[in-house]
Amino acid sequence: MHTTYEARNFDTGSMRNSTRNHNNVFGQTRITDCQSCAHRSSRLFCNLSEEALEYFGEIGTRASFPRGAVIFNEGDHAESVVLLCSGQVKLSCTSRDGKTMILKIAGPGDVLGLGAVVAGTLYELTAQAIEPIQINTIRRKDFLAFLNQFGEASMHAAQALGSEYKTAFMDARLLALATSASSRLARVLIDWARTASCGKDELKFTMALTHEELGNMSGTSRETVTRLLGKFQKEKLIEIHGATIRILAPEKFEQLAIA
Amino acid sequence: MHTTYEARNFDTGSMRNSTRNHNNVFGQTRITDCQSCAHRSSRLFCNLSEEALEYFGEIGTRASFPRGAVIFNEGDHAESVVLLCSGQVKLSCTSRDGKTMILKIAGPGDVLGLGAVVAGTLYELTAQAIEPIQINTIRRKDFLAFLNQFGEASMHAAQALGSEYKTAFMDARLLALATSASSRLARVLIDWARTASCGKDELKFTMALTHEELGNMSGTSRETVTRLLGKFQKEKLIEIHGATIRILAPEKFEQLAIA
DNA sequence: GTTGCCGTGTGATGGCCGTCACAATTTTCT
DNA sequence: AGAAAATTGTGACGGCCATCACACGGCAAC
Structure with a gap:
């Protein structure tokens, strides 16, 4: 981990x-x-x-x-x-x-x-x-x-x-504009991916943050972050291995993060 | 009005x-x-x-x-x-x-x-x-x-x-920090009062904004603003006459608006 | 090892509030 | 003044999500 x-x-x-x-x-x-x-x-x-x-x-x-x-x-x-x-x-x-x-x-x-x-x-x-x-x-x-x-x-x-x-x-x-927790979390992940993505064109990056901290960044609770990350994975939007996150469907994800 | x-x-x-x-x-x-x-x-x-x-x-x-x-x-x-x-x-x-x-x-x-x-x-x-x-x-x-x-x-x-x-x-x-609609609305009103208050020490001011606009300022819906303003009045926190608002209990109101 | 701490996963519960619907009232337009 | 439009007031419903509670696994310290 x-x-x-x-x-x-x-x-x-x-x-x-x-x-x-x-x-x-x-x-x-x-x-x-x-x-x-x-x-x-x-x-x-x-x-x-x-x-x-x-x-x-x-x-x-x-x-x-x-x-x-x-x-x-x-x-x-x-x-x-x-x-x-x-x-x-x-x-x-x-x-x-x-x-x-x-x-x-x-x-x-x-x-x-x-x-x-x-x-x-x-x-x-x-x-x-x-x-x-x-x-x-x-x-x-x-x-x-x-x-x-x-x-x-x-x-x-x-x-x-x-x-x-x-x-x-x-x-x-x-x-203010993205009322749902999933939008906000998706936005945080995308923004992070854009700046931290390790080169290449694929959106793969490491995020050494706890779920709690992700919650604090997206204005939601720790449990909700856990649940949403699970949901995102089940929907094949992202892949998580340890601290490494890969965004599989940037378009759909972007769609989700609209504000 | x-x-x-x-x-x-x-x-x-x-x-x-x-x-x-x-x-x-x-x-x-x-x-x-x-x-x-x-x-x-x-x-x-x-x-x-x-x-x-x-x-x-x-x-x-x-x-x-x-x-x-x-x-x-x-x-x-x-x-x-x-x-x-x-x-x-x-x-x-x-x-x-x-x-x-x-x-x-x-x-x-x-x-x-x-x-x-x-x-x-x-x-x-x-x-x-x-x-x-x-x-x-x-x-x-x-x-x-x-x-x-x-x-x-x-x-x-x-x-x-x-x-x-x-x-x-x-x-x-x-x-991010004031999760409840009432906190946010209270904060908007207090901030407005502080800058727009017509002199004196009492917090009385005019606010030519619709409930919808107040909602847009506090990140909540029009109906909720209506209900909250009513609630604030019933609780003797504020007084509204037309576009004029007077904050009756600044301390309590401030308390409400903590973030 | 074992103990404790931290982070994570997951269910249950309940409340806030967004949304819809419609009525009442005020303002604007002509 | 009278009509149309905008704003406000209020009830009902339902979903999202914060919160509580507890279990599980990894890791560090000892």
Whole structure:
């Protein structure tokens, strides 16, 4: 089966302290600078001029975290922007009565906490590593100065926010318009497949998420996810082997996921 | 009681053509320039330096629309940013099977279509006037040049997007975490009350929306809205006279709206 | 091994609320 | 004013799905 991540409540403490982990690498190639980063050209914030990038590299503090680490918590004062260099991070929020919603699984090149830092408010999400990660944190003050100095970067920030806005919007849209649990779950799977599909044209991918987490992503309950995945398989829409999911009938599945 | 807006499908045609309405004013004070606009200091985009504002005023095209006018449609190519100078605009989107979701009622000073224009994509929402409005439209090309020239404006754009992101996010959060229709409706009413409350400390406000529209805002059906409003009144939580709503027990109501 | 924990599978139950249907009322149009 | 259209009010029905409850299997710790 898929490897579940233990230490869900693992917390390395405040970000300042955690930079002590600076030299720990959790079985990954160490990324040492932005210039040579593989994601440089593909992502919004990495794709800057040499000059800006160099400056950007200087004001940031690199750090590594193990799986389960909480980078920041919903409600914390937004002190830093976090650039995710490698690994995956779960972005979630929780209601007072304990219900959890997972807004996004962030990947390398994603910028976390941008909105809250720019607006000077609190983080609206909790960021937790679901794999060992490497990040680059930039303190708010430095980041704002950076934006001021490099107009180019402001545009990038605006674009990144625009894209965050869009995904949040699409989420809201989905939740509001796709009333059935199966539509929403299908949409989550398709979206995941599109971004995580391991190359090729077939929609086959690994999803190291529990049914509970899938439920939190699609706004439904754990049991319903279990039942729906079973139903999807019985209807030959998908195939599941361990953590690997293959979508057999993308058209029908897409149909199901209409919003 | 309240005035519903007729001509729901009223469409003045493409934006380019509609600027011919330039000199029509629908019973409102005409706003002639950004410098003297009452909303200047209060809203993100209006609050610029004299120089930037002057330039901003020059690249924009002013126009007025009657109630019911569609400013742009979901799926249109995002050609222009629209600054709403006066009046209210309903921002909505519709699923293929006809369900509608209202994301926001925009007011004076709000910027419409910013995300899509910055990203160079399609409008993701339909913008329709629910009152006579005055707007200032800026073509994408001009707007981007403006952002480039005035770094200050890029920051404003980023902030505006951040704020849009936040509301979209809160919407998604609400829909996902507040499972009951009454929570969601209560939240919509409270949010509306907070922004639209006519001064004073009491939460009394007018809401010129049909039950159907309230349903579209809270992700529930028209009948359920009717029933819930009745229930809220019976429980002495609110009072309704025509289009005027007064929240009698803000604490209890807030409790109800927890997400 | 065995103990415990976590994730998964599955049945039973019940309530919320979407939908249909139709009546009453208000608004708009001419 | 009178007709037509839109909005609102209300009852009945039924399905979806959240919730509870419990069984089963894998995995880690000891």
